Amino acid sequence: MLEIKNLCVQLEEEDKQILKGVNLSLEAGKVHAIMGPNGSGKSTLSYVLSGKGGYEVTEGSAHLEGNDILEMEPEERAAAGLFLAFQYPVEIPGVGNMTFLRTAVNSQRKLRGEPEMSAGEFLKVVRAKAKDLKIDADMLKRPVNVGFSGGEKKRNEILQMAMLEPKMCILDETDSGLDVDAMKLVAQGVNALRDGKRTFLVITHYQRLLDHIKPDVVHIMAAGRIIKSGGPELALEVENNGYADLLEETA
Amino acid sequence: MVASSPKVISDRALHDAELISNSGAWAKNARQLASARAQEQGLPQRRDEYWKYTRPDVFVQKNVALIPQACPEIGIFADQMKTEIVFENAKLATHHLPEIDNCKIESLSNASTLDLHWVQDIYGKLELAGQKPVERSLAALNTAMATEGLLVHATGQVSSPIRIHSVSIGITDAVIHHVVKVEAGASVTLIETGQYGARSNVVIEVDVADTGSFHHIRVQDGKESHMLTHIFASIGADAKFKSFTLTTDGKMTRNECILDLVGDNSSVTVAGACLGDSNFHHDDTVFITHDAVNCESRQVFKKVLRNGAVGVFQGKILVKAGAQKTDGYQISQSLLLDEDSQFLAKPELEIYADDVACSHGSTSGAIDEEALFYLRSRGVPEPKAVDLLTLSFIAQAIGEIEDPDLAQAILSYLTDILEAR
Incomplete structure (x- = not known):
């Protein structure tokens, strides 16, 4: 699904290299998790893949189903099936959540040359999906993320994911700022989207989220590289021993 | 009667004299006084502090090259309107003014000869009161020379908004003067759409009695037009005044709003939004005087500018001694979509009471890159995301518009305009 080869990235503004040759191969239908200490480049990886400005790719490649995504605009990547659930979802005052969702869904359809979803059909679908995530009518009407609690913001990200039906979902520290109940709800939302074809890249600091979203593969990232990959047991190892041992091991 | 003054346009003055002599007693008196006032003040000059950011030239010059207008009918408010009055080239095109409950509407041209006491107490009087501390001679000139306008007398709750739609074809130089009186416990909404002329000088005087409520919504979209407007309002106790203006086009627009809070516990709001592109100059000049206890005033202005468009904001809150518990709020912000556009802001507070809360802020900024990326990452193409x-x-x-249906109509209209750009 997503092939990342020797991805090297530095900041545009300053000569500081953040990713130093990341290699990842995510097969369709699998859940991969990336863990790692602060500043290891996890969020940068998610931003570079989704097309945020301010970064310069100096080497390497990233292909989604064989298509070079690094050459695409952010909206083209989205239409190609890439989705990033933000660590800090942005508030957009004055734009209704529903308007935003419908604009996003239909913009993607338009970019793919598909017919737009009618207002009636959209309403039906969004209501059903919102219900599963315990998002009420009021939250759909309110401006995007404005006045939302941390948990509401993250659930809203998952609702967008459910509506946009991406092939490749990147979750950037979706567990940050969530209490246990909110985390379970978000995890349920994600698990409901696991259909054997959709691929997930879950970025997290803690093993906790991975109790709820069971990964197939766990990668440890440090200083801009993947230093170790393994099964779910690797996450438990980190939880028990911290990153220090792993860092020493690979140093 | 009209002394010749080098400062005042001569053929206008001639027309002025004729108009004054043909007016009925009350109007004649008010017009004469205003004419003398304008001549004494002289026309605004570029060196005047109050015209520092906006050149008055196009409003005062005799020979301005006015560009012929063809003003299309706009569909906005189609669902809300029951009462509509149409102006064509600054003349009333609605010959039988609507008769509605709790409100009497007359035309200025007709009523000059009528004996209307309530109008006599307002026409030219609120404008005169608004001449201090800043002279507004073009408003005085308007009082002297206005050829048409509506006189709206609300004596109770007026259920449906009154819409004035004006159509201008050709190069009409319009001088329009409306007068509104809202009696105690009464409420009325006035909506203005279209454009009176290729160049317009519009004055609205509004007297809101104790417990009265006045709402005003205006949509200015005249391509190539020159528009100068003044609202002079006096607001009594426990009363409400709200005005919102959307400007989506126009070469040169200056909207002045002069409000006097003379009764306790009242609230006023002046808000505006504009979308400016290229040859577009838009000036909001507001002067709010708090002369009573426990009143709230809000000024909320948003300007979106691109391709060299210019936005100006001059807003002042004057809190007189004794106007305790005043709550004054003022925000003026611009969204500059490129580096060629500019926003000039002069926020002012002048406070002589010691128990007041006044805040003011002004910002200029570009599109928020974080928000832009968020939208694009969801598949929204850049131009649509900027919209x-x-x-x-x-x-x-x-959000400052009281009636949610009218606010929704404005929002839909704006969305359509953005999509068409």
Whole structure:
């Protein structure tokens, strides 16, 4: 699904290299998790893949189903099936959540040359999906993320994911700022989207989220590289021993 | 009668004299006084502090090259309107003014000869009161020379808004003067759409009695037009005044709003949003005087500018001694979509009471890159994302509109305009 080869990235503004040759191969239908200490480049990886400005790719490649995504605009990547659930979802005052969702869904359809979803059909679908995530009518009407609690913001990200039906979902520290109940709800939302074809890249600091979203593969990232990959047991190892041992091991 | 003054346009003055002598007693008197006032003040000059950011030239010159107008009918408010009055080239095109409950509407041209006491107490009087401390001679000139306008007397709750739609074809030089009186416990909404002329000088005087409520919504979209407007309002106790203006086109627009809070416990709001492109100059000049206890005033202005468009804001809150518990709020913000556009702001507070809360802020900024990326990452193409963020930026000003249906109509209209750009 997503092939990342020797991805090297530095900041545009300053000569500081953040990713130093990341290699990842995510097969369709699998859940991969990336863990790692602060500043290891996890969020940068998610931003570079989704097309945020301010970064310069100096080497390497990233292909989604064989298509070079690094050459695409952010909206083209989205239409190609890439989705990033933000660590800090942005508030957009004055734009209704529903308007935003419908604009996003239909913009993607338009970019793919598909017919737009009618207002009636959209309403039906969004209501059903919102219900599963315990998002009420009021939250759909309110401006995007404005006045939302941390948990509401993250659930809203998952609702967008459910509506946009991406092939490749990147979750950037979706567990940050969530209490246990909110985390379970978000995890349920994600698990409901696991259909054997959709691929997930879950970025997290803690093993906790991975109790709820069971990964197939766990990668440890440090200083801009993947230093170790393994099964779910690797996450438990980190939880028990911290990153220090792993860092020493690979140093 | 009209002394010749080198400062005042001569053929106008001639017309002025004729108009004054043909007016009925009350109007004649008011017009004479205003004429003398304007001549004594002289026309605004570029060196005047009050015209520092906006050149008065196009409003005062005799020979301005006015560009012929063809003003299309706009569909906005189609669902809300039951009462509509149409002006064509600054003349009333609605010959039988609507008769509605709790409100009497007359035309200025007709009523000059009528004996209307309530109008006599307002016409030219509120404008005169608004001449201090800043002279507004073009408003005085308007009082002297206005050829048409509506006199709206609300004596109770007026259920449906009154819409004035004006159509201008050709190069009409319009001088329009409306007078509104809202009696105690009464409420009325006035909506203005279209354009009176290729160049317009419009004055609205509004007297809101104790417990009265006045709402005003205006949509200015005259391409190539020159528009100068003044609202002079006096607001009594426990009363409400709200005005919102959306400007989506126009070469040169200056909207002045002069409000006097003379009764306790009242609230006023002046809000505006504009979308400016290229040859577009838009000036909001507001002067709010708090002369009573426990009143609230809000000024909320949002300007979106691109391709060299210019936005100006001059807003002042004057809190007189004794106007305790005043709550004054003022925000003026611009969204500059490129580096060629500019926003000039002069926020002012002058406070002589010691128990007041006044805040003011002014910002200029570009599109928020984080928000832009967020939208694009969801598949929204960049131009559409910029439109959404533009609506987001303007939303606070639209939020000042009281009636949710009218606010929704403004929002839909704005969305259509953005999509068409």
